[in-house]
Amino acid sequence: MTSHNLSPTMTSHKVYLLFGTLCIASLTSGLTSDLFLSTAETAVLLESEEQLLGFVHQCLTQTARRTGNAEYNRLARDLQSERRSLPQTQDARHPVDAYVGLRRFTQYWDKYIATMDPLVARSVEKSLAQNRLVYPDSEVLQQARLAIVRLQAAYNLSASHLASTATANLTDSDTASLAAEAEGTGFPLVAEGWRMLGTAYASQGGHAEGELLNHHRHSESNQVVHETQTLHRRNAKFFSLCQHFQDIDDVTALRSEGCVYTRGSIPLNRWKTEVLSRDPYIVLYYDFVTDREADTMVKRAMVKLTRALTGPTPNDFTLKAHRRLGKIAWLRDNSSSVFERVSRRAHQVTGLHTAFRPRASFGEDFQVVNYGIGGHYIPHHDYFKTKNAFSVAETYLKDSGDRAATFMIYLGDVSLGGATVFPDLGVGAPPVKNAALFWYNFNPDGLRDPRTLHGGCPVIIGQKWVANKWIHEISTAMTKTCRTSPWKPVNT
Ligand SMILES: O=C(O)CCC(=O)C(=O)O
Numbered sequence: 001m002t003s004h005n006l007s008p009t010m011t012s013h014k015v016y017l018l019f020g021t022l023c024i025a026s027l028t029s030g031l032t033s034d035l036f037l038s039t040a041e042t043a044v045l046l047e048s049e050e051q052l053l054g055f056v057h058q059c060l061t062q063t064a065r066r067t068g069n070a071e072y073n074r075l076a077r078d079l080q081s082e083r084r085s086l087p088q089t090q091d092a093r094h095p096v097d098a099y100v101g102l103r104r105f106t107q108y109w110d111k112y113i114a115t116m117d118p119l120v121a122r123s124v125e126k127s128l129a130q131n132r133l134v135y136p137d138s139e140v141l142q143q144a145r146l147a148i149v150r151l152q153a154a155y156n157l158s159a160s161h162l163a164s165t166a167t168a169n170l171t172d173s174d175t176a177s178l179a180a181e182a183e184g185t186g187f188p189l190v191a192e193g194w195r196m197l198g199t200a201y202a203s204q205g206g207h208a209e210g211e212l213l214n215h216h217r218h219s220e221s222n223q224v225v226h227e228t229q230t231l232h233r234r235n236a237k238f239f240s241l242c243q244h245f246q247d248i249d250d251v252t253a254l255r256s257e258g259c260v261y262t263r264g265s266i267p268l269n270r271w272k273t274e275v276l277s278r279d280p281y282i283v284l285y286y287d288f289v290t291d292r293e294a295d296t297m298v299k300r301a302m303v304k305l306t307r308a309l310t311g312p313t314p315n316d317f318t319l320k321a322h323r324r325l326g327k328i329a330w331l332r333d334n335s336s337s338v339f340e341r342v343s344r345r346a347h348q349v350t351g352l353h354t355a356f357r358p359r360a361s362f363g364e365d366f367q368v369v370n371y372g373i374g375g376h377y378i379p380h381h382d383y384f385k386t387k388n389a390f391s392v393a394e395t396y397l398k399d400s401g402d403r404a405a406t407f408m409i410y411l412g413d414v415s416l417g418g419a420t421v422f423p424d425l426g427v428g429a430p431p432v433k434n435a436a437l438f439w440y441n442f443n444p445d446g447l448r449d450p451r452t453l454h455g456g457c458p459v460i461i462g463q464k465w466v467a468n469k470w471i472h473e474i475s476t477a478m479t480k481t482c483r484t485s486p487w488k489p490v491n492t
């Protein structure tokens with residue numbers, strides 16, 4: 001058993017908001033509701049709160065001067081005192097803290113910004129939009145509550161445990177709306193837990209002090225949440241493996257087939273490969289990137305994140321499916337020297353060409369992913385199921401075949417949850433900062449291997465960033481020679 005604390009494990013990537021001094025705006029940007037899909041974006045929003053409220057305060061006092069209406073001055077004072085009385089957490093790493101932070105924003109919005117002066121509201125929106133941020137709306141809050149309920153079901157987490165490990169205190173209305181969310185989504189026991197917590201708070205006349213998270217599991221005496229099977233029946237094996245892997249932050253506890261050192265050349269003189277499975281071949285390369293490289297990759301991706309959509313073909317990503325709760329950014333090898341170098345290193349380590357080519361590219365662009373509150377990726381295969389699906393791919397992937405292998409780099413640690421698991425094989429790995437997980441999606445005969453079904457477990461605490469590099473058949477066909485039978489085209 002391991003213990004987990006709440007100390008930050010990832011550099012926070014702050015965006016410094018530059019609010020104008022004048023409360024005049026021309027831009028009308030709509031509120032969007034996908035903030036819960038990226039904990040990194042949520043964190044930036046919460047970090048910017050101080051500055052944002054200073055701006056709103058200034059706008060209110062300016063409006064009072066301009067209009068001669070003293071009501072705006074009163075609002076400015078109210079805003080200041082309410083701000084002092086509200087929970088101060090700015091930490092989006094714990095789902096309850098992220099939820100409370102987002103809820104606080106919508107409170108300000110409803111009370112001081114939207115209803116008071118449309119000009120101020122638009123100014124705030126404009127300033128946020130310049131930093132690729134949006135003001136959270138009520139749907140974001142609802143999705144954040146749903147994420148919390150889903151997490152509880154996935155990991156058997158009780159309401160009291162979740163609440164007591166957060167920094168922020170929940171209000172009666174928070175516990176009531178979490179109970180309603182759980183009830184509405186078919187988790188009556190989870191709902192009961194939130195109701196009981198609300199009652200306990202009321203009888204204590206206050207809230208329990210947040211304690212450090214020594215262990216995620218609630219004690220036997222707590223209300224145990226048993227609905228995992230209901231929502232997650234179809235992926236029961238996946239979720240039980242996720243539970244197993246959340247206890248592992250010491251990778252020596254991995255059930256591995258062995259570990260080998262390989263001599264290479266600069267920048268990796270020697271690298272350690274943990275063999276998680278020999279057939280299909282799944283390995284973890286430690287220290288594949290440096291902290292600096294990982295941070296640079298995250299920073300480059302941060303400004304390009306868009307909602308991850310999954311679809312049946314590479315250019316038909318129109319399904320806003322809940323199978324994958326995260327945001328992605330595509331980055332070409334030549335977009336920076338770091339991506340170029342890391343792609344070359346993946347070639348060096350795997351023996352497979354990874355480079356971008358305008359036609360029949362060996363590898364795809366890097367797909368950098370940041371998961372959201374309770375974000376997960378339900379088990380799937382990385383390969384496309386039909387030849388048709390990949391033959392209509394983007395020009396650079398034309399004639400390069402399917403995704404024969406996956407090279408996935410963990411760009412940060414996750415404090416709790418977020419393992420990558422292969423439910424049919426019973427193997428997986430917790431995110432190990434700077435390590436890369438590599439596996440073949442095709443067997444040596446060039447056939448798709450369904451045993452490579454895998455998924456990203458829900459993130460409980462922390463931020464999860466990964467970078468995928470999919471290597472296509474054109475690369476494996478050229479370099480992987482040990483087939484058991486003569487080469488055949490893929491089984492479409
Ligand atoms: O996040 C993970 O652990 C898995 C991600 C994955 O499978 C994918 O992006 O295709």
Ligand SMILES: [Fe+2]
Nearest residue numbers: 380381382454
């Ligand atoms: Fe995948």
